[in-house]
Amino acid sequence: MRFYAERPTRLAGQLLSDLLAIGWVAGFWWLADLARSAVLELQASGHRMIEAGGGLRTTFTDAARTASEVPFVGDDLAGALGRGTAAGDVLVDAGGRLMEVIDLAAGGVFAVIVVLALIPVLAVWLPRRIRYARAAGQAVAMRAQGPDLLALRALTELPHRRLRRVGREPAAAWREGDAEVIAQLAGMRLASLGLRVS
Template sequence: MRFYAERPARASLQLLADLLAVGWVVACVLVARAAHGLILRLQEPARAIAGAGDSIRGAFDDAARTASEVPFVGDDLARALATGTGAGDSLATAGQEQVEAVAAVALGTGVAVVLLGALPVLAVWLPLRLRYARLARSAVTARAVDTDLLALRAIARRPVRRLLEVSPDPAAAWRRDDRGVVRDLAALELRSLGLRASRTPPD
């Protein structure tokens, strides 16, 4: 495929548009990464809560094991201390759930920034570039073979005002094989794509 025009002015505009589109997408990705990292910082308090819960659970577990060795009342003390162990478990679980929730929000925010920021640009820019590449490739192929098809494409695709600048009746001139008009119509189609006219005029 031919992604860039042969004429420097058109090629420069295409290159500038490509750089702007790619730059915008990169900027969206960078913003998404920054937002993701910023939101992930909210995990720190949750991690502290989860760590505190683990510490409480461990402390009450040790206390319960020690209390169970006390004669006569050891089992009762161990059961009483098990309540603290459960509280530590609940605190650790709540902290871990909050960590996971923050991670999910961070990921969702990053994806949303990329989709909302970059997707509209890609949805407009990419189809236009691919369409140009297909049209330019077919035009270059036709230029190497014959100008009749290019002239017909110009009649079908170019504005009437531009066609009338070539000939008062371009369709009739094409039908009667007026080579001068056919050559000018082909050149008009090629110029519209930023391509150079054929160097060897048709017979």
């Protein structure tokens, strides 16, 4: 396979196309990272819930410990205050779950943006580059063997209006072994791929 043309104009176009594809992916990667960071900022509320729950748990635990020392009703009072400790635990747990959900959402947003950016690259740019690489690689191999196969490839793949520049019946001339027509057809095939004749 040959990924780049030999002629400067076609080569410049290919390099520009490759740079645009890389820039497209890099730009959307940056945008995806920016969106992910923006979603992750929502975790601040989860942090506040965890801090509030931790503070509530500590306050009620300390209050229950102090209340347990009150004569006669201390145990009942400590039990009632223990429920506040449980409420703090619930708040901490809810904050942790919220942060997990936000983290998953941020990863999902990142993945969706990157995948959407890759679709045109994988659907349009990459197949065209691979087709060119295969065709150019085959043409270079045929060029080394002689012009006959290149001329035949020109007859099968180039538009009829371009073939008419060689003559009124280029296929007949090829069948008859007309060396001049064969050379012109081979040159047209190589030129269509941005390759030199020799």
